[in-house]
Every structure is written in C-alpha cells, then in structure tokens.
Amino acid sequence: xxxxxxxxxxxxxxxxxxxxxxxxxxxxxxxxxxxxxxxxxxxxxxxxxxxxxxxxxxxxxxxxxxxxxxxxxxxxxxxxxxxxxxxxxxxxxxxxxxxxxxxxxxxxxxxxxxxxx
Numbered sequence: 001x002x003x004x005x006x007x008x009x010x011x012x013x014x015x016x017x018x019x020x021x022x023x024x025x026x027x028x029x030x031x032x033x034x035x036x037x038x039x040x041x042x043x044x045x046x047x048x049x050x051x052x053x054x055x056x057x058x059x060x061x062x063x064x065x066x067x068x069x070x071x072x073x074x075x076x077x078x079x080x081x082x083x084x085x086x087x088x089x090x091x092x093x094x095x096x097x098x099x100x101x102x103x104x105x106x107x108x109x110x111x112x113x114x115x116x117x
Contacts, residue, residue: 004034004041006051006088022091023084031084050096053086060100 007013009027018024024032034051036044043049050058081089 001035002038002041004036004044006032006034006085006092008045008092022087024088031082032088044092047096047099050093051089052093053081053090055081055089058096060096 005027007018007022007024007027011027013027015026018026018029022032034044040049044051048060050060052058
C-alpha cells in the first residue's frame with residue numbers, strides 16, 4: 001500500500017493558496033491523500049483512473065486494471081467523502097478529464113456545488 005497525493009506533489013501551489021482555497025495545511029495534509037496499492041497509485045497519477053469528487057472511481061477508456069467503474073473509495077466505509085477531500089478530488093478529476101482531451105462536463109458538479117476551484 002502507498003499514499004497517493006490527490007493534488008500532485010509536484011504541483012507548485014503556495015501553502016497560502018492550499019490553506020485558503022483547499023483548506024489544507026500543506027501538500028502533505030491527510031485530506032490530500034489516499035491509500036492505494038502501487039498499481040492503482042500509478043494509474044491514478046497517470047490519469048488511467050479518475051475519482052470523482054463524490055468518490056466514484058472512473059477508468060479512463062477502460063484502461064485501468066481490474067476496476068469496476070461503479071466502485072467508490074468510500075464503499076467500504078459507508079460514509080460520504082469529506083468536504084475538504086472533495087475539493088482536492090475535484091481538482092484532480094478536472095485534470096483527469098482534460099487528459100482525455102475532453103472538457104469537464106456540467107454533470108460533474110453544478111455551478112452551485114463547485115468546491116474550491
């Protein structure tokens with residue numbers, strides 16, 4: 001198992017912006033991380049899988065290894081994704097969609113529901 005950053009470790013965001021926009025203490029804040037197996041971590045970092053802000057896992061064009069597209073990162077916990085983590089996931093999911101050469105669709109989050117963008 002590995003810790004995967006949601007807002008990528010290599011992204012240069014000032015700590016002030018992380019605190020103000022995403023409500024994180026720094027890039028290593030636990031709300032900016034997920035525990036994944038090494039294969040899923042690589043797929044997540046390489047945009048072969050995306051995780052919607054509500055926790056639903058989406059494979060990129062069916063390329064992710066052994067993933068059921070209806071799985072959620074919170075299924076086993078039977079909880080909602082914490083609001084702070086939703087903002088980080090929205091940041092990453094937008095880039096996942098863009099990496100596929102698509103525009104983020106309005107169904108992802110309605111304007112009134114947008115978080116920390």
